[in-house]
Amino acid sequence: MAILPILEAPDPRLRTISSPVEAIDDDLQRLIDDMFETMYGAPGIGLAAIQVGVPKRVLVIDLQEPESDEEGAPAVKKPLVFINPEILETSEDLSVYNEGCLSVPDQYAEVERPATIRASWMDREGRIHEEQLEGLLATCLQHEMDHLQGVLFVDHLSRLKRDMLLKKLSKARKAA
Ligand code: NI
Numbered sequence: 528m529a530i531l532p533i534l535e536a537p538d539p540r541l542r543t544i545s546s547p548v549e550a551i552d553d554d555l556q557r558l559i560d561d562m563f564e565t566m567y568g569a570p571g572i573g574l575a576a577i578q579v580g581v582p583k584r585v586l587v588i589d590l591q592e593p594e595s596d597e598e599g600a601p602a603v604k605k606p607l608v609f610i611n612p613e614i615l616e617t618s619e620d621l622s623v624y625n626e627g628c629l630s631v632p633d634q635y636a637e638v639e640r641p642a643t644i645r646a647s648w649m650d651r652e653g654r655i656h657e658e659q660l661e662g663l664l665a666t667c668l669q670h671e672m673d674h675l676q677g678v679l680f681v682d683h684l685s686r687l688k689r690d691m692l693l694k695k696l697s698k699a700r701k702a703a
Contacts, residue, residue, distance in 0.1 A: 528564040531579040535700075536631050536693060542677040545575070545582045547611050551653050555585070559608055559651055562587045567604075571629045573667045575674030578630050584611045586671040590663055607664075612648035612672055615657070617641035624666045626680045633699060634692045638683045640669045 534541050548555060558581060566574040566587055576585040586609040591602050622642035627635045644665050647657040660668060670680055681689045 528560045530568045531561050531565045533565065533569065533574075533578050533629050534580055536679060536681070536696065538630075540580060540582075541577060541630055541674070541679060543577055543582045544677050545577050545584045545675040547584050548649075551610070551649075551651065555583075555610075556651065558583070559585065559587060563589070563606055566629070569629050572663075573671045574629060575671045577674050577677075584675050585609070586612065586668070586675075588664070588667050588671065590667065608651045609668065609671070610649040610651070612646055612668065612675075614644050614646050614669070614672065616645040618643035622662075622666065624663070626666070626670060628670070628680050630674075631679060631681060631692070631696060634681075634696050636681065636684055636688060636692060638666075638670075638680050640666055640683075644669065 558576065562574050562576065562579060562585070565579060566572075566589065572590050573586065573588045576583045588607045588609065589605055591605050618641045620642045621639045623637050623639050625635050626638045642665065643659060643661045645657070645659050646668060647655065649655055673679065681692055684692065
């Protein structure tokens with residue numbers, strides 16, 4: 528496994544529309560392993576393949592906190608893989624979450640999205656899933672699926688807020 532470099536805004540590659548996965552082969556399994564290692568290393572709770580420069584419709588998510596619990600026991604990992612995900616239904620009620628993104632490091636903003644979604648996807652064994660999702664998983668999947676369309680969470684903000692946030696990002700990058 529390998530930690531891959533994460534593309535950061537305003538890298539134009541993040542605007543790519545990713546292509547469906549055609550085959551679940553060894554290359555894809557390796558990519559998924561590398562994506563998990565990259566996400567856990569960052570650390571983050573979700574990563575789309577395009578964020579490591581691969582324009583394929585593959586996402587990894589793990590909502591477990593990366594830190595160990597109070598007793599010092601290591602956090603249990605709950606890795607989820609979404610291949611060719613689709614959103615079939617969205618609820619009318621919305622939920623707001625203070626979102627961040629590994630491609631927009633250290634910047635956060637509240638984004639409103641449907642609170643509940645029905646989604647389908649394939650896992651890394653090729654099994655098809657169709658489930659109703661809610662809470663942070665629903666939010667996270669929608670955020671990651673945006674990446675497959677070349678959309679970043681900042682695109683959901685007003686132009687003023689987005690410009691402010693991207694300016695802060697470039698300032699932080701210059702200072703580093
Ligand atoms: Ni993101």
